Amino acid sequence: MSVSAHPFRRYMRNHVTRTTTCPGCGNGIITQAILRAIDELGLDMDDFIFVSGIGCSAWIPSPLFAADTLHTTHGRPIAFATGIKLCLPEKNILVASGDGDLAAIGGNHLIHAARRNIDMTVVLVNNGIYGMTGGQTAPTTPRGLTTITSPHGTLEHTFDICAMVAAAGASYVTRWTTYHPRQMTRSIKKAIVKKGFALVEAISQCPVQFGRAAKLGKAVDMLKHFKENSIRIDKARNLDEEALKGKIVVGEFVDIEKAELASEWARLKQEVMEV
Amino acid sequence: MSKITIFRQACKGVEDCGICIFVCPKQVLIGSDEMNEVGYLPPQVKDESLCTGCQNCMISCPDFSIVVEKDASKPAAERGEEDG
Numbered sequence: 001m002s003v004s005a006h007p008f009r010r011y012m013r014n015h016v017t018r019t020t021t022c023p024g025c026g027n028g029i030i031t032q033a034i035l036r037a038i039d040e041l042g043l044d045m046d047d048f049i050f051v052s053g054i055g056c057s058a059w060i061p062s063p064l065f066a067a068d069t070l071h072t073t074h075g076r077p078i079a080f081a082t083g084i085k086l087c088l089p090e091k092n093i094l095v096a097s098g099d100g101d102l103a104a105i106g107g108n109h110l111i112h113a114a115r116r117n118i119d120m121t122v123v124l125v126n127n128g129i130y131g132m133t134g135g136q137t138a139p140t141t142p143r144g145l146t147t148i149t150s151p152h153g154t155l156e157h158t159f160d161i162c163a164m165v166a167a168a169g170a171s172y173v174t175r176w177t178t179y180h181p182r183q184m185t186r187s188i189k190k191a192i193v194k195k196g197f198a199l200v201e202a203i204s205q206c207p208v209q210f211g212r213a214a215k216l217g218k219a220v221d222m223l224k225h226f227k228e229n230s231i232r233i234d235k236a237r238n239l240d241e242e243a244l245k246g247k248i249v250v251g252e253f254v255d256i257e258k259a260e261l262a263s264e265w266a267r268l269k270q271e272v273m274e275v
Numbered sequence: 276m277s278k279i280t281i282f283r284q285a286c287k288g289v290e291d292c293g294i295c296i297f298v299c300p301k302q303v304l305i306g307s308d309e310m311n312e313v314g315y316l317p318p319q320v321k322d323e324s325l326c327t328g329c330q331n332c333m334i335s336c337p338d339f340s341i342v343v344e345k346d347a348s349k350p351a352a353e354r355g356e357e358d359g
Contacts, residue, residue: 002344003280003342003344005282006282006339006340006342007342017284017285018285018338019285019337019339021337021338022291023288023290023291023292024287024291024294025337027337028336028337028339029294029334029335031337032334032336032337032339033334181335182334185334207291218291218292219294220292220294220296223297224297
């Protein structure tokens with residue numbers, strides 16, 4: 001018997017019939033990974049508040065998800081999410097936004113949310129370029145890549161977001177590409193359940209801007225690139241810097257338990273009120 | 276046999292996307308020349324009997340256009356009887 005609609009349509013608003021992304025964009029794969037994680041955990045969309053910023057990947061929760069979504073100003077979704085979590089600690093907060101939004105313009109919010117270890121899940125979609133504005137060099141752009149703002153190749157070194165967030169003190173840090181949707185789903189599930197700051201960096205393909213700049217071709221060619229160049233962390237540990245050049249290290253970087261801000265705050269409030 | 280359903284109107288075409296064809300290990304899906312209402316060319320099922328029900332295409336579809344229903348609920352012997 002054939003189905004009349006996709007099973008995840010029940011998590012989407014009725015008036016949204018199509019995703020807002022370009023053909024072959026990785027955002028859709030990540031959207032499905034988020035919804036599949038929520039579905040497999042058996043959680044309700046009303047348990048969540050989704051926060052996003054500005055950029056292509058900020059369109060993942062809004063307007064698609066039939067839930068409370070907050071589409072905020074550029075770079076500030078984590079700042080808004082911090083406020084929501086402290087105000088409504090019983091809710092699951094999921095921030096879905098891009099590298100330009102969370103790591104470039106909003107980089108400081110990312111660092112300090114990780115330092116505070118506030119309970120939220122951040123799905124950071126990293127496509128390595130400013131896609132929506134026309135393909136300018138981003139902090140995550142691979143060194144030497146010719147983009148619209150670096151016609152002779154960018155001289156800047158590439159930002160390693162996972163290493164930075166891990167150093168800032170997050171409880172859970174993981175990286176996958178859109179070639180690993182099953183692993184990404186499992187990691188998002190762990191990140192949602194994790195009491196503390198959890199980052200899932202999702203390396204995604206932008207066939208329109210990045211594919212053209214890097215001369216990688218279409219979506220399928222970029223997925224092939226991810227398949228051939230991603231290397232798991234357990235193998236990468238034994239390799240030197242030269243061998244890892246141009247490789248994408250995937251896997252779980254940090255998975256620890258530590259004191260979380262919202263629950264610590266609740267405990268402090270109780271202690272102070274008792275005195 | 277697993278059942279593949281393609282929602283043609285949600286699909287953004289195999290020309291620029293085509294991820295479903297790429298991730299299928301058994302080459303069950305192929306391109307087609309038939310447009311949907313917004314002008315994209317959705318894939319078509321070449322041979323459904325080859326489908327193993329791995330759901331790679333469903334999980335990797337960025338536009339929620341493919342559903343693969345596994346036939347794992349029934350025991351293998353019963354499936355054989357139904358197929359005749």
